[in-house]
Amino acid sequence: MRILKILSIAAALAVGGGGLQAAETEKLYVECGGSFSGFVAKMKAQAEAMTYPPQVTDPFFGAANYLQRTINADRRQGIFNTDFIDFSRKLIAQYRLDKGRQNAQKYDAIFSRIEQELGVPRGILLSFWAFETDFGAFTGDFNTLDTLMTLSHDCRRPELFQPQVFAALELYARGQFSVNQQGAWAGEVGQVQMLPMDIMQRGYDGDGDGTVDLDNSVADSLFSGANMLRSFGWRPNEPWMQEVVVPDSMPWEESGVQPEDYRPVEEWAAWGVRPRSGSWQGPDLEAALMLPMGHEGPAFIIYPNYQALFEWNQSFVYVATAAYFATRLEGAPVYDPGNAPARLSDAEMKALQRKLVARGHDVGEVDGILGAGTRAAVQAEQERLGLPADAWPTRELLNRL
Template sequence: MRSFVCGVALAIAGLSSPASAQPVSAAPQARPNVAAAKPTASSGSRGAACHNGQSFDQFLAGLKQQAVAAGVSQRAVAAASPWLVYDPKIVNRDRGQRVFGQLFTEFSRRMAADYRMQNGQLKIKQHAAAFARAEKEFGVPPAVIAAFWALESDFGAQMGNLPTLPSLVSLAYDCRRSKMFQGETIAALKIIDRGDLSPEEMIGSWAGELGQTQFLPTHYFNYAVDYDGDGHRNLLRSPDDVIGSTANYIANGLKWRRGEPWLQEVKVSADVPWDQADLTIQLPRSKWAQFGVTYPDGRPLPNDSMPASLLLPMGRFGPAFLAYANFAAYTEWNNSLIYSTTAGYLATRIAGAAPMRRPSAQIAQLPFNELKEMQQLLTRAGFNVGKIDGIMGQQSRSAVKTMQLKYGLPADSWPTAELLTQLRAGAR
C-alpha cells in the first residue's frame, strides 16, 4: 500500500499514529472529529525550487487545473478548496521521520500482541458474512485481512485525527515526493467527486492515509468497494466496506495467490547454508528439509516442490520463517521487513498458529549511529544501500551478506559488531 514512504497508522511513530497499548473493544467504529480538524490557511514561505519558484498559491492553481483535466468536477474542486492549504508542520514531520528501529522480536511482541490476535478472531466472527464473501470473491483469507486491519488502526480505533487534504497538498508542494503527492491529492478529489467522502469527513493520518486499513487516496479510489450496499465506499465507518476493499486491494493490487500460504515459522539447524537465507532466493521445501529446516516442534517439512525463501529477520540466532510467494504482498504493502514479517506472523496467529519461539539468548543489535556508519562504509565499498538512514532494508541486508561472505563470517545478513570492525579496518 505504501512502500515505507507514508507509513502505518499504528505501527510507527513519525509515520502515522502510534499504537495504542490497550486492547480495543468490539464497539462501533468512532466517527472522525470533523470540528477539531478545521484547517488553517497558510502559504509556503518561499517558492519551491522543484516548481520553478512558484508560490504555493500558484502551484495550487495549476494542481486544480490538473485535477479538472483528470476528470474532477469543478463542484468537487470548489468543495475541497477551503481545505487545500499549506501546512509546514506536515512537511517538517515528513522530513524528520525515523522508523522501525526496534528489534523484530520487540516490535512483533507489541504489535502482534495476544489481544490483537483475539480481536482479529472476534472481528472475523462478528463480520462472518463479509469475510466469507471477500474470501470467495478475492481469495484472501479472513486472517490476512484482519491482521492488516489490526495493525493499521486497531480496527478503526486509531485512524488519525488530522484533515487529509492539507496534508496531501502540503506534501505535493514539497519537493521531496512532489509528483507522488500531486497524484494522491487528485485521487482524493476524485473520491470527493464520486460521493464516497466529503472534504470534512477526510480525517486520517498526517501523511494522508485514510480509513481503517489506511489506504492512500489512489488505492482508495481504485480498490474501495461498496460492500454494505449503501451506495458509498466508506472505509472510515463501514466494516463491510473495509473488509471487501482490503481484500480487493490485496488480491488485485498486490497479486495475492488464492489458496497458497504466506508465512510459516520454522526451526533451523546449524547445517543451513546461511547465505541461502534471503528473500531473493527460493528453494523447494524438500531442499530446505535437506538443510535441516523443520517445523518448530521438530516435525519434518513436506517433501514437495513448493518454493519458499528462508527469512531470518534477526539473523541465524533469531526467529526463522519460510516465506512463500504470497509474502510479496506484505513487502509490497510496506517494504519494512520488520512490519511485513509482523503482519504476516499476526495473520498466522489469527488463523490459529502457535506463538513463535523466542530466542534462547538476547540478540545484540547495533545502535542507530553504528547502523548508519555501517551503511556509509558499505556505500564506500561500492554497494547501493539506498538511503543511509540506520534502517537495514533489503539492499543493506544484501550488502551485509556479501561482506560477511568476503570476511568468512556466517552470512545471515544480520549486521554485527564483528562485521563493523572488519569494515572499519577495510576502509583505512
C-alpha cells in the first residue's frame, strides 16, 4: 500500500572491514535499463567495488530474477484515485475495527511500553498495522530481492531502489536477510512493511531476544514501527487529528495540510472552528484545517504529528484515512460526511490537470491523482476565480477553466 518516501542514511553501515560504508537514497549506482542479466552483473560489480566478497555477492546476485508482476503492480495504483469518503469506507471495515480493538487489549503490555518509552499511541500503530498487513495476516508474496532488483533496473525510479538493494545486501551479509524473503511489491517486508534501509536504521528488538524479526514478532514489529515514526518527527504524547465543525463564513483559502498552513489553534477558534465532540486536544499547539473533500465535506484539525505520517506514506487519501482510523480506534465517533460534490472522473481530473499545467502550475505527472501539487493549483485557481478556495476540484472549476 505504501507510496515511498525514503530518507537518507547518515550513519555508516559496515560489515567487518569492508562492505557498505554508507548508503545514500536517490543515488543511481549503475545505469538502469538494458538487459536484466547485464544490469545484475553491473550491480554485482558495484557491490564488489564496495568490498563485499564473492562469497556474499555470488549467492545474493545469483538469485536475482526479473519480476514482471512487480512492474505491473507499480503501474497499477488505482486505489489512490478515489476520494476520502470512498477510500475510508472501503478500508475501515467493521472487522478491522473489531480486530483493532481486540489487538489493543491482547497486546496491551506492548502498547503500554511503546507509549511510555517512545510516546507513540496505540491507535496510530494499530491503524498502520491494519492497513499495511491486516495485523500481520498477509505480509506480501513478492520475492523481495527480485522486486528490489526489478525496480532498480526499471528506469522509472531507479535512484530510490538501488540503495535498497545494497541495504538488503548488507543485511544479507549480516545473516539478517534471505534471498527467499517475501514481502510487498515495492520491497517492504514484515508486519508493518519496512524497507531494508528502514530496518537497518530503525529496526527495534521489542521482545529482547537479540534479533529484529518483523515477520513473526509482534513486539519487534510494533516497536520498529513506533521507532520509525519517531525518526520521522513524531512528537511524543501529542495529538494528530480531530474532527471539527466549520462555519460557512470560513476563509477557505487558509485551509491546507502543508507546514505553512499551520497556525495557533486559538486562531481557528476565533474563525468559529470548533471540535465536533469534546474539547480541543491541543489547545496550545499549532494546527491546520484539512478538508479532504472540500468545504462541504468532512473537516478535521490536524496537529504537527500529522506531518510525520506523510513520511510513512505520500498518499494524501491514505494518510488522511489512517490518521482518522487511529482516532476511531481511540474512541472518536464516525465522521460527518457532509454534502461534498462527487469526485471528478479520471478523465475529468486529467483534463483539469492539463488545464492547470497550461496556466503555469506544477501538478507533477498528469495522472488523475489529486496530489499535493494538484491541490495547491486547484486552490490557487479557485481563489483567482472567486470560488471557495478549499482545494477540492469540482466540475464548476473545470468548466470555468
